[in-house]
Structure formats: structure tokens, C-alpha cells
Amino acid sequence: MRRAVAWRLLPVLTAGAVGVGFVALQAMPEAAAATGGVTGYATQNGGTTGGAGGAVVKATTGTAIHQALCGRASDTTPITIQVEGTITVGNTAKVSGSCNTAAGVIELKQISNVTIIGVGSGAIFDQIGIHIREAKNIIIQNVTVRNVKKSGSPTSNGGDAIGMESDVSNVWVDHNTLYASGGEDEGYDSLIDMKAGTKYVTVSYNTLRNSGRGGLIGSSDSDTGNGPVTFHHNIYENIDSRTPLLRAATAHIYNNYYLGLTKSGINPRDGGKAKVDNNYFKNSADVLGTFYTDLMGSWQVSGNIFDNVTWSAPGTENHPAGPNVTSTTTISVPYSYSLDPASCVPSVLASTAGAGKGLQVSNGSCTPTSPTAGPTTSSPRPTSASPTPSRTAGPTPTQGGGTNLSIGAGADGSSKGSGTSYGNVIDGNLSTYWSPSGTTGSISVKWSAATSISRITIREASGATGRIGSYRVLNADTGAVLASGSGAGTVSFTKTSLKKVTFEITGASGTPQIAEFETYA
Incomplete structure (x- = not known):
């Protein structure tokens, strides 16, 4: 931590x-x-x-x-x-x-x-x-x-x-x-x-x-x-x-x-x-x-x-x-x-080597893990010009029982709010996030080759939990609905091979802030 x-x-x-x-x-x-x-x-x-x-x-x-x-x-x-x-x-x-x-x-x-x-x-x-x-x-x-x-x-x-x-x-x-x-x-x-x-x-x-x-x-x-x-x-x-x-x-x-x-x-x-x-x-x-x-x-x-x-x-x-x-x-x-x-x-190494991989390392048993200490990939962001603004670094995302396939992948979406980025959902850092320009919108993780997944985990940013209402998980290659429901968390579905998966927010109580869009085989 x-x-x-x-x-x-x-x-x-x-x-x-x-x-x-x-x-x-x-x-x-x-x-x-x-x-x-x-x-x-x-x-x-x-x-x-x-x-x-x-x-x-x-x-x-x-x-x-x-x-x-x-x-x-x-x-x-x-x-x-x-x-x-x-x-x-x-x-x-x-x-x-x-x-x-x-x-x-x-x-x-x-x-x-x-x-x-x-x-x-x-x-x-x-x-x-x-x-x-x-x-x-x-x-x-x-x-x-x-x-x-x-x-x-x-x-x-x-x-x-x-x-x-x-x-x-x-x-x-x-x-x-x-x-x-x-x-x-x-x-x-x-x-x-x-x-x-x-x-x-x-x-x-x-x-x-x-x-x-x-x-x-x-x-x-x-x-x-x-x-x-x-x-x-x-x-x-x-x-x-x-x-x-x-x-x-x-x-x-x-x-x-x-x-x-x-x-x-x-x-x-x-x-x-x-x-x-x-x-x-x-x-x-x-x-x-x-x-x-x-x-x-x-x-x-x-x-x-x-x-x-x-x-x-x-x-x-x-x-x-x-x-x-x-x-x-x-x-x-x-x-x-x-x-x-x-x-x-x-x-x-596909999940750990290179820039933009969340500084993940191997634990010696073939499992990428997030670092427990050291420089993070997010900037400290003072929120005011008061003498001593403070920021508490968010916890490191867990791996959810497997390799997070989003690390090293690409990301895009329907829109992005001011100061946010699609790439923030795949950087392994809970202190950065993506928001749509309104209360609804979609965010996607994509790969250059077909990738099999059966589970996603949506992690909301600290201070913005509970905003996500209804959602759909889509196979963006075909438009097929893989799952639907409400709230953030882990969503499982039949294992599917695809190049792009989309989390579509169709209802929310406020502007959603998604820190991580994790995907697992």
C-alpha cells in the first residue's frame, strides 16, 4: 500500500x-x-x-x-x-x-x-x-x-x-x-x-x-x-x-x-x-x-x-x-x-515491460503485481493555493484473481470530461480517472489482437463511489450485450474472444468517475 x-x-x-x-x-x-x-x-x-x-x-x-x-x-x-x-x-x-x-x-x-x-x-x-x-x-x-x-x-x-x-x-x-x-x-x-x-x-x-x-x-x-x-x-x-x-x-x-x-x-x-x-x-x-x-x-x-x-x-x-x-x-x-x-x-512481460504499464513487476511466479512502494505514475495535484494542500494517494488496484489484461492495452470512449483521459482507466493507478462529459457515456478497452475475457472489474474513483446506475457490457466487435446491471464492481459473463469491450453507462446519479476498467480471462 x-x-x-x-x-x-x-x-x-x-x-x-x-x-x-x-x-x-x-x-x-x-x-x-x-x-x-x-x-x-x-x-x-x-x-x-x-x-x-x-x-x-x-x-x-x-x-x-x-x-x-x-x-x-x-x-x-x-x-x-x-x-x-x-x-x-x-x-x-x-x-x-x-x-x-x-x-x-x-x-x-x-x-x-x-x-x-x-x-x-x-x-x-x-x-x-x-x-x-x-x-x-x-x-x-x-x-x-x-x-x-x-x-x-x-x-x-x-x-x-x-x-x-x-x-x-x-x-x-x-x-x-x-x-x-x-x-x-x-x-x-x-x-x-x-x-x-x-x-x-x-x-x-x-x-x-x-x-x-x-x-x-x-x-x-x-x-x-x-x-x-x-x-x-x-x-x-x-x-x-x-x-x-x-x-x-x-x-x-x-x-x-x-x-x-x-x-x-x-x-x-x-x-x-x-x-x-x-x-x-x-x-x-x-x-x-x-x-x-x-x-x-x-x-x-x-x-x-x-x-x-x-x-x-x-x-x-x-x-x-x-x-x-x-x-x-x-x-x-x-x-x-x-x-x-x-x-x-x-x-x-506483455503486462509489465515498457512505459505506461503502471510500474507493474513480476513476483517470481509469473504473476504481474503492482509495486508496493516507489514513484507513482500520477502527479500530485494540489486543489487550492492554500499553504498546505494535501493529497492522499489511492490504494493500488488488486489483480482480481488473475492478470489484468487492460494493462498494456488501449482505451477509447464516447466522450471525456475536462481534465480526464481514456487512458486513465488502464494505467493501474486509482488516483487517476475517466469521466464522460455528462452523466452517461461509454469507455472501452481494446487490443490489437483478439483477446479472451470472461470478467471485468469497474473501480470508481475515491469520493465518487455509488454514482454509476445502470450499465451494459458490450462486445464492441459485434455489438452483442455480454451483461447488464447496475453499480460498479465485478461483472462476469461467458468467456468471449474480442478485440474491444465497452462498458456503457446508461444511468447515473452524478458524473461517474471510473479509475480502472480491469479485464480478466
């Missing part, structure tokens, strides 16, 4: 270069934020807490992010920056002062104790990369970074979605979606790169797709001072190679789903070591080995599934681990962790 949080409203600050503003909200001492959930090497070397316990600032432009970093009492003062909207090269200017930023890139340079987290309707870094340099104790969470280019226009961050270099330590990259629209020939480089002394990193619950290069640890065979790094519960889809390329560093790689790797996958080389546990590899080529060099790496393997994986013939600079994959080294890790069986990795 999330703790109640009290917030103090501070003056509005203006991000000078582009004339946009953000509101700073300072966490009261009794409600210091907990990061929770970080597992892996980022828990070592003192741990990774980001901006926990510091001020909370909302930003809607890149300049506002820089202004928040530069407006701290010092470059080590903890801060959480809640990002909403679309960040672009055009709205990201250099901010002068005691900080060290640059135009056209989100620059986290020579700083520490920072969390950047997407909130509300989402945070999209469009063609602009996040550059972490000479920094420590950084969390990047729940954002989408897309189409960052190193050539063409605009260019940003050397073409890396997230890049870390030059004495970086204790970074947690979690629940993000990173993608490009091609490879190096199309102007893109990598999705996550670590080099020049990047250490103690965890990369978890991210979706990385449609790129020539997934990422590397070590930029050259002489760049040997990086790692260790943990990669767990990530989806790598439609990527040519480097998932990751691992030079002279140690990586623990577990419970990831690799789909459509066209050239090579996990590539330890130049003394690099990979502990590869309970991953699922599907429809891919050369998913593990030392490739493109005669400087060998090594691996320890257990519990992996190789589903339609092809292997090339060994050669002077080509050393695939398969088709008979066996361990060539032994690696121990200094932290505890829970392994999901590889067989359920594709299904559990």
Missing part, C-alpha cells in the same frame, strides 16, 4: 529560455519517497534511490527539466522531476547557472540524486536523447524515448536514446519504452549505451525495439572499466544486434524476452562475462556468443528457452554458443533476486 503523502505548494518557477513553467512541490519530511523495486547491481555500491526524499517538480518541456536541475540548492540535492507531454529538441534549451546543461539533449551532467519519471498521460522524448555523464544515483522511469538520430535532422545525444559515459554510477533504467525506426543507415545508433567508466547499473522492465543496435557496455576493446550491469525483465524486439554487446564487463541477464534478433544477441567479448538465466529467445539468430572478434568472452547459462533459434557456423571471428549451449565460466552475484520460469516470460 502506498503511504499518504502531504505536499507543500511552492511558487511557480519559469523556465527562462522558452518561457514555459513548472510547479515545484516539496515532499514533507514525514512522507519521504521510497524508490522500492530496484534489483540487481544498482543495489550495490551504496544503492540507487534517485531523488527520493527531495522536492518534486513537474515539467512539460526539456528546458523545464534543465531548470529544475539547475534550481536546486546544490548539484547533489535530491529531486524528482515528473515529466508529462512531449519533450523535443525545439523545447529543450541550455540553462545557465551552477548546472551544466546543453541544448537539444536532456543533459544529466556532473549531478547526483535525480529521478526522472513519466506521469499523467505520458512522457515522450521525441527525437531527443537522455545523456548521463559524470553523474551518480540516477533513476529514469516510465518514459518513452523514440527516434533519436546521430545523422539527419534533428540530431541528439549521438543517436542514443539513453547514453551513459564518463564516471557514471548507480543508475536504474526502469519501465521505459525505447525505439528507433531503423538502423545506422537510417541515421540511428543505439538504445542504451554505457561507456568510459559506467558502473552499477540495472536495466529492468523496458521495451527496446526496431533498432539496429540494442546497446553496448564498453565503446572499444580498450574501454574496459565498465560494469557490472543487470538486465532483467526487458523485451528486445526486432533488433539486429547488441542485446547487449559486452566488452570486458560482467552482466547478469535474466528473464528477458528476445524476439526477432536478426544478426546476433548477447555478445560478451574481450573478457566480458554474462550470467544468462531463464530468458526466452524466439525467432532469432545467434542469440549468445562472441561475434565479430577473436577476443573471447564467456557465459554461464541456465534455464533458458531457445524457440526457433538459428546458429551460424563457427569461424575465426564468429563463436556462437549454440546449438548445444553450455556454460564456459562461473559467475556469482552479490544480491538476491527472484527468477520467473522462462516459459512464462513472454506473457508476464
Whole structure:
């Protein structure tokens, strides 16, 4: 259960270069934020807490992010920056002062104790990369970074979605979606790169797709001072190679789903070591080995599934681990962790990996669960300008005896009231909601492929319970009525395969506020 949080409203600050503003909200001492959930090497070397316990600032432009970093009492003062909207090269200017930023890139340079987290309707870094340099104790969470280019226009961050270099330590990259629209020939480089002394990193619950290069640890065979790094519960889809390329560093790689790797996958080389546990590899080529060099790496393997994986013939600079994959080294890790069986990795990551999934995680037994602590995906919303407005975070939705299939799906509806969003009913957060523009209307959950469901749960927002009167549950594909009744709660019906299900409110005592529209098989 999330703790109640009290917030103090501070003056509005203006991000000078582009004339946009953000509101700073300072966490009261009794409600210091907990990061929770970080597992892996980022828990070592003192741990990774980001901006926990510091001020909370909302930003809607890149300049506002820089202004928040530069407006701290010092470059080590903890801060959480809640990002909403679309960040672009055009709205990201250099901010002068005691900080060290640059135009056209989100620059986290020579700083520490920072969390950047997407909130509300989402945070999209469009063609602009996040550059972490000479920094420590950084969390990047729940954002989408897309189409960052190193050539063409605009260019940003050397073409890396997230890049870390030059004495970086204790970074947690979690629940993000990173993608490009091609490879190096199309102007893109990598999705996550670590080099020049990047250490103690965890990369978890991210979706990385449609790129020539997934990422590397070590930029050259002489760049040997990086790692260790943990990669767990990530989806790598439609990527040519480097998932990751691992030079002279140690990586623990577990419970990831690799789909459509066209050239090579996990590539330890130049003394690099990979502990590869309970991953699922599907429809891919050369998913593990030392490739493109005669400087060998090594691996320890257990519990992996190789589903339609092809292997090339060994050669002077080509050393695939398969088709008979066996361990060539032994690696121990200094932290505890829970392994999901590889067989359920594709299904559990469909509900948990990437931005906009409610920060759900796996419990080690193939069941997505909501986080018990840590940054939430909703913004604190003071309701007045009184000195000490307060907000109590709503409880985390329960899973209702199964996987909530709405997480990761889409949503639409008949109308939406001011300040509400269709997507609020599928974000796993009871503190956000959808309302129709009147007392009646409909809200739908939809999938790209037919999905079988037999039960829905409608959860009303706190303070608005009991407003929903009569309703119908519709198969939106055919218009068939699956169920009807009155009031919110759980509705069961004959299992039906459909792409879209609609909850239609036909009568209400006031404007309904639906926090979550959960669906179950």
C-alpha cells in the first residue's frame, strides 16, 4: 500500500529560455519517497534511490527539466522531476547557472540524486536523447524515448536514446519504452549505451525495439572499466544486434524476452562475462556468443528457452554458443533476486515491460503485481493555493484473481470530461480517472489482437463511489450485450474472444468517475 503523502505548494518557477513553467512541490519530511523495486547491481555500491526524499517538480518541456536541475540548492540535492507531454529538441534549451546543461539533449551532467519519471498521460522524448555523464544515483522511469538520430535532422545525444559515459554510477533504467525506426543507415545508433567508466547499473522492465543496435557496455576493446550491469525483465524486439554487446564487463541477464534478433544477441567479448538465466529467445539468430572478434568472452547459462533459434557456423571471428549451449565460466552475484520460469516470460512481460504499464513487476511466479512502494505514475495535484494542500494517494488496484489484461492495452470512449483521459482507466493507478462529459457515456478497452475475457472489474474513483446506475457490457466487435446491471464492481459473463469491450453507462446519479476498467480471462 502506498503511504499518504502531504505536499507543500511552492511558487511557480519559469523556465527562462522558452518561457514555459513548472510547479515545484516539496515532499514533507514525514512522507519521504521510497524508490522500492530496484534489483540487481544498482543495489550495490551504496544503492540507487534517485531523488527520493527531495522536492518534486513537474515539467512539460526539456528546458523545464534543465531548470529544475539547475534550481536546486546544490548539484547533489535530491529531486524528482515528473515529466508529462512531449519533450523535443525545439523545447529543450541550455540553462545557465551552477548546472551544466546543453541544448537539444536532456543533459544529466556532473549531478547526483535525480529521478526522472513519466506521469499523467505520458512522457515522450521525441527525437531527443537522455545523456548521463559524470553523474551518480540516477533513476529514469516510465518514459518513452523514440527516434533519436546521430545523422539527419534533428540530431541528439549521438543517436542514443539513453547514453551513459564518463564516471557514471548507480543508475536504474526502469519501465521505459525505447525505439528507433531503423538502423545506422537510417541515421540511428543505439538504445542504451554505457561507456568510459559506467558502473552499477540495472536495466529492468523496458521495451527496446526496431533498432539496429540494442546497446553496448564498453565503446572499444580498450574501454574496459565498465560494469557490472543487470538486465532483467526487458523485451528486445526486432533488433539486429547488441542485446547487449559486452566488452570486458560482467552482466547478469535474466528473464528477458528476445524476439526477432536478426544478426546476433548477447555478445560478451574481450573478457566480458554474462550470467544468462531463464530468458526466452524466439525467432532469432545467434542469440549468445562472441561475434565479430577473436577476443573471447564467456557465459554461464541456465534455464533458458531457445524457440526457433538459428546458429551460424563457427569461424575465426564468429563463436556462437549454440546449438548445444553450455556454460564456459562461473559467475556469482552479490544480491538476491527472484527468477520467473522462462516459459512464462513472454506473457508476464506483455503486462509489465515498457512505459505506461503502471510500474507493474513480476513476483517470481509469473504473476504481474503492482509495486508496493516507489514513484507513482500520477502527479500530485494540489486543489487550492492554500499553504498546505494535501493529497492522499489511492490504494493500488488488486489483480482480481488473475492478470489484468487492460494493462498494456488501449482505451477509447464516447466522450471525456475536462481534465480526464481514456487512458486513465488502464494505467493501474486509482488516483487517476475517466469521466464522460455528462452523466452517461461509454469507455472501452481494446487490443490489437483478439483477446479472451470472461470478467471485468469497474473501480470508481475515491469520493465518487455509488454514482454509476445502470450499465451494459458490450462486445464492441459485434455489438452483442455480454451483461447488464447496475453499480460498479465485478461483472462476469461467458468467456468471449474480442478485440474491444465497452462498458456503457446508461444511468447515473452524478458524473461517474471510473479509475480502472480491469479485464480478466
